[in-house]
Amino acid sequence: xxxxxxxxxxxxxxxxxxxxxxxxxxxxxxxxxxxxxxxxxxxxxxxxxxxxxxxxxxxxxxxxxxxxxxxxxxxxxxxxxxxxxxxxxxxxxxxxxxxxxxxxxxxxxxxxxxxxxxxxxxxxxxxxxxxxxxxxxxxxxxxxxxxxxxxxxxxxxxxxxxxxxxxxxxxxxxxxxxxxxxxxxxxxxxxxxxxxxxxxxxxxxxxxxxxxxxxxxxxxxxxxxxxxxxxxxxxxxxxxxxxxxxxxx
Amino acid sequence: xxxxxxxxxxxxxxxxxxxxxxxxxxxxxxxxxxxxxxxxxxxxxxxxxxxxxxxxxxxxxxxxxxxxxxxxxxxxxxxxxxxxxxxxxxxxxxxxxxxxxxxxxxxxxxxxxxxxxxxxxxxxxxxxxxxxxxxxxxxxxxxxxxxxxxxxxxxxxxxxxxxxxxxxxxxxxxxxxxxxxxxxxxxxxxxxxxxxxxxxxxxxxxxxxxxxxxxxxxxxxxxxxxxxxxxxxxxxxxxxxxxxxxxxx
DNA sequence: GTAATAGTGTCTCTGAGACAATATGAT
DNA sequence: ATCATATTGTCTCAGAGACACTATTAC
Numbered sequence: 001x002x003x004x005x006x007x008x009x010x011x012x013x014x015x016x017x018x019x020x021x022x023x024x025x026x027x028x029x030x031x032x033x034x035x036x037x038x039x040x041x042x043x044x045x046x047x048x049x050x051x052x053x054x055x056x057x058x059x060x061x062x063x064x065x066x067x068x069x070x071x072x073x074x075x076x077x078x079x080x081x082x083x084x085x086x087x088x089x090x091x092x093x094x095x096x097x098x099x100x101x102x103x104x105x106x107x108x109x110x111x112x113x114x115x116x117x118x119x120x121x122x123x124x125x126x127x128x129x130x131x132x133x134x135x136x137x138x139x140x141x142x143x144x145x146x147x148x149x150x151x152x153x154x155x156x157x158x159x160x161x162x163x164x165x166x167x168x169x170x171x172x173x174x175x176x177x178x179x180x181x182x183x184x185x186x187x188x189x190x191x192x193x194x195x196x197x198x199x200x201x202x203x204x205x206x207x208x209x210x211x212x213x214x215x216x217x218x219x220x221x222x223x224x225x226x227x228x229x230x231x232x233x234x235x236x237x238x239x240x241x242x243x244x245x246x247x248x249x
Numbered sequence: 250x251x252x253x254x255x256x257x258x259x260x261x262x263x264x265x266x267x268x269x270x271x272x273x274x275x276x277x278x279x280x281x282x283x284x285x286x287x288x289x290x291x292x293x294x295x296x297x298x299x300x301x302x303x304x305x306x307x308x309x310x311x312x313x314x315x316x317x318x319x320x321x322x323x324x325x326x327x328x329x330x331x332x333x334x335x336x337x338x339x340x341x342x343x344x345x346x347x348x349x350x351x352x353x354x355x356x357x358x359x360x361x362x363x364x365x366x367x368x369x370x371x372x373x374x375x376x377x378x379x380x381x382x383x384x385x386x387x388x389x390x391x392x393x394x395x396x397x398x399x400x401x402x403x404x405x406x407x408x409x410x411x412x413x414x415x416x417x418x419x420x421x422x423x424x425x426x427x428x429x430x431x432x433x434x435x436x437x438x439x440x441x442x443x444x445x446x447x448x449x450x451x452x453x454x455x456x457x458x459x460x461x462x463x464x465x466x467x468x469x470x471x472x473x474x475x476x477x478x479x480x481x482x483x484x485x486x487x488x489x490x491x492x493x494x495x496x497x498x
Numbered sequence: 499g500t501a502a503t504a505g506t507g508t509c510t511c512t513g514a515g516a517c518a519a520t521a522t523g524a525t
Numbered sequence: 526a527t528c529a530t531a532t533t534g535t536c537t538c539a540g541a542g543a544c545a546c547t548a549t550t551a552c
Binding site for chain 2: 528529530531532533534539540541
Binding site for chain 2: 025027066067072073074075078097099100101102103104105111113115167242244245246247248
C-alpha cells in the first residue's frame with residue numbers, strides 16, 4: 001500500500017551545500033472553521049472529505065502540509081493558502097492560532113505535528129460537494145469520530161472558544177457586521193452553554209460602544225413577532241475587545 | 250561553509266514502503282525559562298551559549314529539533330528531553346505552550362518552525378558555564394539582541410505572562426511552595442509592571458484559600474525589618490487558579 | 499384591545515482601588 | 526518608646542445576576 005500526500009507534486013528540494021537532516025516528518029496547518037447555523041440554533045464545524053490516503057473518503061479537518069515544499073513564506077501564508085483553497089474557500093471573520101500537537105502516532109504515515117487554528121465564518125455560505133457542516137459539540141465530545149487526533153484538536157478549539165468568550169467579545173464574530181442585542185444574547189448563551197442575561201449583554205455592548213468598537217445604526221431588524229430589534233454595527237470588524245470581568249461559573 | 254544541527258547524530262530514518270516527502274525543514278521546541286531574581290528585583294530569562302552553527306557562540310534560547318529523529322514520542326517528550334538536558338537542567342514549577350511560528354527566513358539554514366513555551370523556575374539555582382540569566386525586559390524589547398527571531402518569541406512569551414497574570418494566579422509560580430502576602434504583592438507588581446495594592450492581593454489569596462489552593466502555615470518569614478510576614482503554602486503546586494475579574498488598566 | 503418580544507430601571511452582591519487604622523516585630 | 530513593615534477595616538465604584546416594569550410592533 002502506498003500513501004500519497006494531499007496535493008503534493010514536487011521533488012524534495014535541497015538547499016545546495018547544506019547537508020540537511022531528512023526524515024519522515026509532516027507538519028500541517030489545520031483549521032477549525034466554525035459557523036453559527038441559525039436554522040439549527042447550533043455551532044457548526046467545517047469538515048472536508050479527504051481525497052488522498054490515509055483515510056481517503058473520511059470527513060476530516062481541512063489542512064495543508066507546510067514542510068512539503070517552499071510554496072509558503074510563513075505559517076500565516078500557509079493558513080491563507082488553505083483558506084483560499086477549495087478545502088475552505090470561505091471568507092474568515094476571525095482566525096487565531098490555538099496550539100500545536102505532535103507525536104509519533106497521530107498520523108499512520110510518520111511522526112507528525114499539527115498547528116491548529118480557530119476560525120469563524122459569519123456569512124451564510126454555499127459549500128462544495130466535498131464539504132460539510134457538522135455539529136461542533138458532536139465532534140468535540142466524540143459523537144462524530146474523525147481520523148487522526150482531529151477530535152482532540154476540535155475539543156481544544158472549542159475549549160478556547162469557551163474560555164475566551166467569558167471575557168471577550170469573540171462570540172460577536174459569528175454575527176457579522178450588523179446585529180442586534182437579542183442576537184448577541186443568543187450567541188453568548190450558545191457559546192457559554194448557559195442562559196446569559198440580556199441585561200449583562202446590553203451592558204457589555206454599551207461598553208463596546210464607549211470603547212469605539214460599536215455604533216447604533218438606527219435601523220431595525222424583525223425577529224419572530226414582537227417588537228423589532230435595534231441593530232448595532234461593528235466599527236472594528238477584525239478586532240475583539242477584552243472585558244475586565246468574566247461571566248461567572 | 251557547512252552547518253551542523255545541534256546534537257544530531259543519526260541517519261535519516263525512512264519508513265519502509267512509504268515514499269515520504271523529504272525537504273529541508275526544521276521544527277524545534279524552544280523554551281523561555283523565567284526566574285524571579287530577588288537580588289536584582291527583576292525577571293530573568295535563561296539563555297544558552299550555542300555550541301553549533303549557525304550562530305555558534307551566541308546566546309540563544311535553549312531548544313531541540315523535533316523532526317531530527319525518532320527519539321521523542323511527542324512534543325511533550327521533546328520538551329522534557331530539553332528540560333533534562335544540560336541546556337536547561339532545572340526543575341520547572343510551570344510550563345505551558347505559547348505558540349508556533351514558522352517561515353522561510355528565521356533560520357538561515359532552511360524553512361523552519363518553532364513551538365515555544367513559557368516555563369517558570371521557582372528555586373534559586375546554579376547555572377553551568379554555558380548558561381546565563383538575562384533581563385527578560387531587555388531581551389523582550391530588543392536591548393539584548395538574540396539570533397533567529399528569538400527576540401520576538403521572548404516578547405510573545407512576556408506578553409502571555411502579562412495577560413495571564415491579570416486574571417490568574419500564575420505569578421505565584423515564581424515564589425515556590427511557601428511564600429508571604431507581601432512577596433505575592435511584589436511579584437504581581439513586577440509582572441504587571443505597576444503597583445498592585447496589597448489589599449487586592451490579600452483578597453485574591455483569601456479566594457485561593459477558600460478554593461483549597463492555599464493554606465496558612467502559621468510560620469513567619471522575616472523581611473527587611475518591621476513586622477514578620479505570615480506565610481502560606483501552595484496545596485496544588487502545579488495548578489493555577491483563574492479569578493473571575495481582571496486587574497484593571 | 500392582546501400577544502410577544504424588545505428595551506429600561508433598580509436592587510443585590512462581589513471584588514478591585516484607595517487609604518486609614520491597628521498590630522508586631524527589631525532596636 | 527520608636528521605627529518599619531504587616532495586617533485589618535472601611536469606603537467607593539464598576540459590573541454581573543436577577544427580575545420587575547415599560548415600550549413597540551403585529552394581529
